[in-house]
Amino acid sequence: MIQDSLAHIHKTCDEIFCTFEELVHQNRWDEAETTFADFRTQTLAHLDFEEQVLFPAFEQASGIPREQGPTGVMIAEHKQIRDYIEAIGEALEQRQSERCLDLGDTLMITIGQHNMKEEHILYPMCDEHLDADILKQS
Amino acid sequence: MNRPRLMLRPDNMPPLWQPMLFLTTAPIALLMAVALQISEPVLHGQTWPTTGRAILHLITLGVFGTSALGASIQLFTVVLGIPLRFQTGELITLWLMWAGAIALLVLHLYWPQLPTGITGASMALAVFIYWMWKARSGLRRLVLSAQSGIRTLPLLLSLMAATGLALLTGEAPLSPHQHALLGLGILVPSIVFSVGLHVIPMFYTPGEIDTSIAKYWYWMAAISLAAIFVRPNHAAVGMSILHLWMAGSLFILLNRRRRRADTTVRFWQLALAGQIFTVFAYWAAVWHHLRWRAVIACALVGFVLPVIMGMSQRIGAFLTTLHAQRLGMTRPLSMRDVIEEKSQQRVFHYYVAGVLLLASSVWRPEVERAASLVLGLAILLWLRNLIGIPKVIFQRATKP
Numbered sequence: 313m314i315q316d317s318l319a320h321i322h323k324t325c326d327e328i329f330c331t332f333e334e335l336v337h338q339n340r341w342d343e344a345e346t347t348f349a350d351f352r353t354q355t356l357a358h359l360d361f362e363e364q365v366l367f368p369a370f371e372q373a374s375g376i377p378r379e380q381g382p383t384g385v386m387i388a389e390h391k392q393i394r395d396y397i398e399a400i401g402e403a404l405e406q407r408q409s410e411r412c413l414d415l416g417d418t419l420m421i422t423i424g425q426h427n428m429k430e431e432h433i434l435y436p437m438c439d440e441h442l443d444a445d446i447l448k449q450s
Numbered sequence: 451m452n453r454p455r456l457m458l459r460p461d462n463m464p465p466l467w468q469p470m471l472f473l474t475t476a477p478i479a480l481l482m483a484v485a486l487q488i489s490e491p492v493l494h495g496q497t498w499p500t501t502g503r504a505i506l507h508l509i510t511l512g513v514f515g516t517s518a519l520g521a522s523i524q525l526f527t528v529v530l531g532i533p534l535r536f537q538t539g540e541l542i543t544l545w546l547m548w549a550g551a552i553a554l555l556v557l558h559l560y561w562p563q564l565p566t567g568i569t570g571a572s573m574a575l576a577v578f579i580y581w582m583w584k585a586r587s588g589l590r591r592l593v594l595s596a597q598s599g600i601r602t603l604p605l606l607l608s609l610m611a612a613t614g615l616a617l618l619t620g621e622a623p624l625s626p627h628q629h630a631l632l633g634l635g636i637l638v639p640s641i642v643f644s645v646g647l648h649v650i651p652m653f654y655t656p657g658e659i660d661t662s663i664a665k666y667w668y669w670m671a672a673i674s675l676a677a678i679f680v681r682p683n684h685a686a687v688g689m690s691i692l693h694l695w696m697a698g699s700l701f702i703l704l705n706r707r708r709r710r711a712d713t714t715v716r717f718w719q720l721a722l723a724g725q726i727f728t729v730f731a732y733w734a735a736v737w738h739h740l741r742w743r744a745v746i747a748c749a750l751v752g753f754v755l756p757v758i759m760g761m762s763q764r765i766g767a768f769l770t771t772l773h774a775q776r777l778g779m780t781r782p783l784s785m786r787d788v789i790e791e792k793s794q795q796r797v798f799h800y801y802v803a804g805v806l807l808l809a810s811s812v813w814r815p816e817v818e819r820a821a822s823l824v825l826g827l828a829i830l831l832w833l834r835n836l837i838g839i840p841k842v843i844f845q846r847a848t849k850p
Contacts, residue, residue: 337710392775392782399782413710414784418771421785424652425772 314366315435317447318358322427325355329420336404336412348404352397359390365449366438373441382434389426396422464523466773470839471544472520473762477833479512479551480755484826491822493808494815498743503626509750510633512551516544517758518641521765603644606637609675627742631678634749635689636671639696639725642757646700649761650718670695686736690729697722713794717760720802724752744812751805751825759801759832763789766836770843779846788842789835797835800828 328351335344367383370376378384396419403411483505492502613629674688700722728748734740767785774783804825811818 333710392772395782411784414786415782417710417712417786418768418782418784421652421768422772428648428652 314438314442314444314447315431317444318362318435319427319431321354321358322423322431325351325358326420326423328354329416329423333413333416336409336416339409341404341407345404348401352401355393355397359393361449363387363390366442366446369442369446370434370438374437382429382437386426386430386434389422389429392422393419393426466769466777466843469520469523469769470766470836472516472523473766474833474836475544475547476513476517476520476758476762477829477836479508479516479547480829481826481833482512482551483508484822484829487822488819488826491818493741493743493747493811493818502743502746506630506746506750508551509754510638512547513758514638514641514754516547517762518645521645521761524765524769603641606632606640610637628678630742630746631689632675634746634754635678635693636675638754639693640671642721642753643696643700645761646718650700686732689732693725693729697725711791713791713798714760714764716798717756720798720805721753721756721760724748724756724805727752747808751808756801759797759828763794763797763832763835766839770839774846777843777846779843781846783846787846788839793831793835793838797828797831800824800831804828 328347332344332347332351335341335347367378367387371378371381371383374381376383378387396415400412400415400419403415486501486505486508490497490501492498492505495501610629610633613624613632616624617626617629670688670692674692677688700718728745731740731745731748735742735745764785767788770777770788771783771785804821804827807817807821807824811821
């Protein structure tokens with residue numbers, strides 16, 4: 313199932329980010345940087361897979377154009393998520409723990425509501441139209 | 451193809467001012483309620499049947515109702531894929547809410563002999579119209595939803611409206627006590643519980659959650675509901691289990707991995723402690739002749755209001771960040787840029803002080819008015835945080 317597999321990736325990324333926040337909270341900057349790099353790599357890879365593989369396939373199979381369907385909403389939110397990741401990366405470089413955590417709070421909620429839309433709305437629609445083999449392209 | 455899901459479109463996203471209009475209405479209605487309470491303290495005075503009911507309806511319909519509607523405009527898009535755009539239904543709802551709240555005050559001040567239920571009915575009608583309006587596109591999805599709390603909402607709202615109407619006409623063998631139990635004991639907690647199950651994980655990233663707990667809520671609520679109508683005196687048992695179980699479940703959810711201080715979490719914790727305390731007050735009323743008005747005050751001030759005050763600030767701040775790009779802000783905005791944590795903490799501290807003062811009025815009735823004043827101050831600060839959001843947006847959007 314596309315839904316189960318991609319929801320698992322969401323969960324993994326959430327867990328990594330929680331660890332990162334904890335490390336920032338404790339001012340363990342070197343470990344925080346490594347953990348954040350892991351989070352960034354996994355999250356961006358997931359977003360890229362959706363935008364380059366899953367969404368185009370879904371739009372083609374369902375006939376719902378990007379501008380008039382859920383993929384358009386998701387892509388707009390992906391941009392916002394990328395912006396937050398970049399801003400947290402900058403705050404991390406400057407060792408600004410409060411800024412990291414402030415932006416982290418907002419990123420987590422942005423991702424939380426975004427994931428809920430995907431898991432409750434978009435992924436079930438993908439499962440209706442697409443074969444789970446598409447996940448092999450991730 | 452499921453049609454409601456197709457409504458999740460970029461052009462269907464409700465603009466920020468729509469939910470904010472509802473969220474900002476809530477503290478104003480609460481200020482009206484506090485003004486009434488300051489002028490005629492109801493816990494120890496003789497004005498409970500008139501002023502007390504006016505305050506009760508201002509809080510349940512004016513504060514809780516408008517906040518729930520405001521939040522649902524955004525939340526239902528996320529949870530159910532039903533975007534609730536600001537259309538005629540929402541506009542009628544908001545006008546009726548305001549008409550009800552103002553009529554409630556005017557009637558109470560000039561014609562106190564008239565039943566306050568008339569204005570309560572106006573506000574209830576507003577909620578009812580809203581849901582029926584939504585039914586055009588989303589009721590089937592609501593009813594078929596896997597979320598038990600949400601699924602039962604139309605039924606519970608209809609029951610509230612029906613029992614309120616029956617009380618107004620005096621046609622049904624029903625007491626105001628049963629109507630209040632249904633509202634404060636079942637309907638409001640159902641909304642809080644079903645929203646909490648979604649919002650707490652979304653906002654706070656807890657560990658593993660067994661969402662099947664919603665099923666148990668559904669059955670316990672059904673049994674308690676039946677008890678309210680069949681054997682009201684025995685409803686205490688079911689209601690107690692229901693509420694303790696709900697508070698316990700949400701406490702577990704709030705045991706989040708992210709340990710950063712967060713005022714909204716404090717408000718939730720206060721609300722759940724208030725809910726547990728209300729259960730004990732309920733038993734004290736059943737067995738030790740504690741006045742029912744004290745139990746109702748406990749439920750409103752200890753449980754309902756903290757949830758709304760905490761969540762509305764969080765939702766308002768988050769929605770601003772969500773709409774930041776659309777509002778012309780190029781740099782990512784954090785929620786604490788929108789409402790500072792210190793400002794939220796100030797609201798919380800004043801509110802807790804007000805609650806403690808109000809609780810102490812059980813032993814010292816003369817502090818009831820002072821408690822109301824402190825609560826009023828907390829509400830003013832809450833309102834200031836919410837209406838300060840446009841200023842933040844303007845400042846950020848005009849920055850190069």
